[in-house]
Amino acid sequence: MSHTVDLHTPEDKDIHIERKFVPKPLDIDREVSWAKINKDVLRSLERPRPMFWVIFVAALALFSFGVYCEIYQYQNGMGAADLNNPQVWGLYIATFIFWIGMGHSGTLLSALLHIIHADWRKPIYRYSEAMTTFSLLTAALFVLIHLGRIWEFYYVVAYPNERWVWPNFSSPLVWDATAIGTYLTSSLLFLYTGMVPDLAICRDNARGVRKKLYTFLSMGWQGTDRQWANFRVTYMTLACLLMPLAVSVHSIVSTDFAVSQNPGWHITSFPPYFVLGALYSGCAVIITLFIVLRYVFRFEEYMTMPILNKLIKMTFAIAMVWNYLNLIEYATVWYGDNEVAKAQFIYKITGTYAPVFWGMVLCSTVLPFALLIKFVRTHMPTLLVVSLLLNLGMWLERVQIITPTFAHSQYPWTWTANWFPSWVQWGIVAGSFGWFTMLFMLYCKIFPAISMYEVKEMVHDQSKMLKARGQ
């Protein structure tokens, strides 16, 4: 489509400027039939590429090693993890924040993009929400693991004191457990509610045990007009409730640090900094999983390059905001009058743990600029490596918040420059990655990772729009 604009110059010389409207690439092929969408997604539940089993077995091995380490720690005490005073949190809480952060963006982005009617979310939101659920489950494990005395976990739960437990309701740790519990429950319900129409499709096409499972979970869904109308209102309402909840959860996680007296943590900008960090790492994981699922389950037709491109742009924008808040955090310390915090900051960038800090800067601040290069955006193996490095950067960010602060706090007796996590800690952290990957891959094998009915809606709306434009 094009049109010509005539401009008249003072010399009465006509200039013809032809404006060409180049049609944007569609997010998804509008010719794809609804029956094919069902067929392709249902096929993914039965015959994934062999890479699926490679990933699953590797994840299972990592998880088994993690379980071994946890049993070892349980039998030998927290000394086996080299956790001591002042290094009481170690990698456990750093990884806990990492998983919470990762869980942040799946549901939050899905809800946000649903509210603003961003159609391109439709093929990718289901697995992002599943990612949230499994990340939260993984994060919750670290609350138990780092306690040492696992049987006393109920002190972190907002539990009435009828049994004389007397939890401290003014403690961020209690807020944290409540917020995570709320977020997990809500995310799970959001995921499940959105999946019911697809479970009915699975029910109608499955046999044997699977049919029984899907029949039970779809609860008799028939796709009636009344059911769809209720569904639309429910889904939008849940999205609206989940948005502020997701922000509150990571803000509360940040108060674990921000309301303490440790130098460098007592900063007003910590909550937004944590929320953005969570979104950033979550987006990076969504890109990683996009590439993996696209290949493993042959979703090339649905997880398309235009959608990936939008995802990358959003990740880049979030990375830039995160960088800004990171800078604000350091500037607040640098220009503030807290000499201990300043000394701690200098230690962080020049001391024993400086490689962690600079590793974070390299992976999370510098590397996102690689996303501006077209080759990086379009070459899947390169993009996979970049997305994994972004994740590594965000994990290092959490480590550099905790370890150097404990190692160089208010009192000289806390200065423990040579502290390094034991193999038990590394094993449990690695095991958590195995646990998450295993659960996620199992989920994608049992439940549709792409929302079939929403992709159908997308194709339907796209065709209607193009027909209206006469294309």
Added chain:
Amino acid sequence: MMKKSHTLALFNDFEEAGQAIRDLKAVSLPGFRMEDVVIKSPIEHPELSEMLGDRPVYVQWFTLGGVLVGPLTGLILVASAQANFLLQIRGGRPVVPVPPDMVLTYEFFILSGVLMTVLGCFIGWKLPGRRSPLYNAKVSEDKIGLLIKADPLVIPKINEILARHKPIEIMGEDRR
């Protein structure tokens, strides 16, 4: 009162189903009401649903109930637990500190809102329930179904109207 009977017509697209609904609305048959017409489709189609008339959704009232009850429950739970502590060694600070308690109150506000919304949704869906009276798996794939409940005597006439719009199949209760 005569026992009602059902018929299900499957159409290739929303337009054909829409025309069939328009025709059904235009006729006046004893023992048939538009309220007894149900659309079954693989995706939501609000324009088509609107043709059937106003079918209110009550989910938002459940949500409202949830967001009102939730924070009250949360605050009462936390404050009563704090007020109930055997020893109140507070160093001059209030027994029930309001600002920190707002955090848990807020979480209860959201949690209760979410739970009640989902409950309202399931009540609105009338689920869990049995798939009946007529169901065709093609409805979850790519076909649009019109399920009509009416007096058995009127069903042939309804089928006649439906047949004008080229349905791919019309199912009666005898062909379940």
